[in-house]
Amino acid sequence: MSRNGLYALVAVLAVAVVAFAIYTYQQQQSQPGIEVRIDEQGVSIDGNG
Known part of the structure; x- marks a missing residue:
């Protein structure tokens, strides 16, 4: 395999990983979830699902 072919293969693999x-990341952000906070104002529950 030539050096240019090797560079092309590494570039394609890098693009695939990115x-x-x-x-x-986008799939994790779109999953429904619940956030529970306890602070000075009391307990608050936020859900995005």
């Missing part, structure tokens, strides 16, 4: 990381 794309997968972005996809995973």
Whole structure:
């Protein structure tokens, strides 16, 4: 395999890793969840689902 081919393969793999990381992050952000806070004003419960 030539050096240019190797560089192209590394670039394609790097792009795939970045794309997968972005996809995973977006999937985690869209999942419903519940946030419970306890502070001076009392207890508050926020849900995004």
